[in-house]
Amino acid sequence: MRKRIVKPEITILIILLLMLASIPCCLNEPKPKNDQEVIDNTYGEWDSTTTIEQRQTEVEEINIKALAWADTLDVDPIQLSKEMGIKGKKKFVELLDIYLCLYQTTDDPLKKEEYKQKVEELVMVTKDKRYHDLNNIDDTQFRQNSTSYLRAWYIINEFGINTSYYVEEIERVLPRINSHLPGRGINQKLAFVFYYHKLGYPIDYTMEDLFNSSVIRSQMEILNLSELDVYFITHEIFFLNDDNKINILTSDDFEYLTKTLVYQVNKTIAEENVDLLAELIMIMTYLNFKEMDEYYDALNFIKGRQNKNGSFGYYEDARRYYHEIGSKIDVDIYLYLHTTEVTLRALNEAVFN
Secondary structure, rough: OOOOOOHHHHHHHHHHHHHHHHHHHHHOOOOOOOHHOOOOOOOOOOOOOOOOOOOOHHHHHHHHHHHHHOOOOOOOHHHHHHHHHOOOHHHHHHHHHHHHHHHHOOOOOOHHHHHHEEEEEEEOOOOHHHHHOOOOHHHHHHHHHHHHHHHHHHHHHHOOOOHHHHHHHHHHHHHHHHHHHHHOOHHHHHHHHHHHHHHHHOOOHHHHHHOOOOHHHHHOOOHHHHHHHHHHHHHHHHHHOOOOOOOOOOOOHHHHHHHHHHHHHHHHOOOOHHHHHHHHHHHHOOOOOOOOHHHHHHHHHHHHOOEEEOEEOHHHHHHHHHHHHHOHHHOOHHHHHHHHHHHHHHHHHHHOO
């Protein structure tokens, strides 16, 4: 058999073609955004000598930058579910909750009106029949969206906006929600109890009974808590606080929470997990743990992690990943929005409440 001889000029041509073929991919690859760099913190750290006026001034500036970023997002719950395959109502609620937090923590009537007007614009999408689709989606999607569906109603109602049309839609889907309740987790059931109380609907659960099966009441070994377990702990406190049931916590619960929070705050700061740390700060505020050293440590860490574009968190690796697999997911909405929401709530509740 004769050997096939490859001429040098042909080999060079092949190499050049291969190099040229790779150029568009490289040119299209998303580069780390400069606005994802953390803002230089010119205020320094807070301690017991920092005045409330200084803290409020700094948080006001943080709010302004964050709102400017949030206003660039197109958080249409219908389109997000349809085009990106993500929990559209959950993302919608995260944006609404930013405005609710600022509305609840300011005494300035002009700002309150500004936030209410923005929410009135955002919730126009809830007048679209396609938004009220819980009776028409599969069980997986239903489980993913039903809690957020009720929270969206709650937020709109908290602004004093007419929600009669929304309540009519809730009542149409109520039988399906009720049939799903037995299979929900504890923190989800706690959420439904709270929303049902707000709506004035009867429910076969109480906060007290549900809390007996909580992560907190079970006294899980602190060193063995997964990140998900810690999120469960934060949400268990969220809904006790919202429903004015913090008083059901026992001295044993408080002792367990104190030890858990000391460990988890230090661990979460070391891991630079802004999202979880913000939620830990929130429950420390609700539990009145403001004198703990870890409370200041956590606040100082998150307030110094705002990005130049106003958001919080760092998810550029995820942005590159979704680009590489050809996903349409908008990482600003999918990941940055939640972290920005909980961080703003943590800071504003700590300083203005």
